[in-house]
Amino acid sequence: MAKQLYFGNTPVPYTVSWSGEDRIFLGKCPNSKRLSICQESNRGEGKPKFGAPHMVRQREAIAKCLCDLCGKSIRNSTKVSLSQARPQGHAASPFDILQVEPLLHRKCAAICMEWCPSLKDQLATGDLIIRQVRSHGCQFALYSEQGVFEAVGVRKKAVSHAKVHLQKYTVRDLAWLTG
Numbered sequence: 001m002a003k004q005l006y007f008g009n010t011p012v013p014y015t016v017s018w019s020g021e022d023r024i025f026l027g028k029c030p031n032s033k034r035l036s037i038c039q040e041s042n043r044g045e046g047k048p049k050f051g052a053p054h055m056v057r058q059r060e061a062i063a064k065c066l067c068d069l070c071g072k073s074i075r076n077s078t079k080v081s082l083s084q085a086r087p088q089g090h091a092a093s094p095f096d097i098l099q100v101e102p103l104l105h106r107k108c109a110a111i112c113m114e115w116c117p118s119l120k121d122q123l124a125t126g127d128l129i130i131r132q133v134r135s136h137g138c139q140f141a142l143y144s145e146q147g148v149f150e151a152v153g154v155r156k157k158a159v160s161h162a163k164v165h166l167q168k169y170t171v172r173d174l175a176w177l178t179g
């Protein structure tokens with residue numbers, strides 16, 4: 001089970017990549033079960049790269065329903081989305097949302113809001129939406145041959161990141177999150 005890592009006093013989300021994990025390659029990912037852009041795993045080595053999700057842990061968190069911060073299961077917990085993603089008006093179900101940020105425990109989402117300067121900025125400008133998620137699914141995004149070539153130097157289509165498909169949710173506020 002994932003252990004919470006810190007950089008100084010700052011909690012480092014499970015899915016954040018570290019500078020000791022720079023090698024990217026093509027491989028069959030156990031989470032997508034398909035040819036995917038993979039990344040070596042040395043979680044905790046070097047410095048955390050906030051804002052740069054680890055390719056494999058990002059897919060793992062979404063596919064296995066793990067919390068973005070602590071890496072533990074959120075299956076039987078209140079699930080929170082912190083994302084700037086908006087509904088896609090032209091989608092088959094117009095209120096559905098696709099986001100690349102894994103979901104969080106409510107308490108972990110509150111910790112992220114406390115520590116992450118970009119989340120604070122996004123909330124202040126009204127770009128960030130706090131949602132309590134009641135129903136969701138998992139999808140995998142496919143990179144074009146050109147996209148994969150630019151990432152790993154091989155011309156093949158492959159899975160890149162996973163997406164959380166929000167189906168039922170309630171928009172909440174910071175008072176609910178921290179209350």
Ligand SMILES: [Zn+2]
Pocket residue numbers: 067068069070071072104105108
């Ligand atoms: Zn958590």
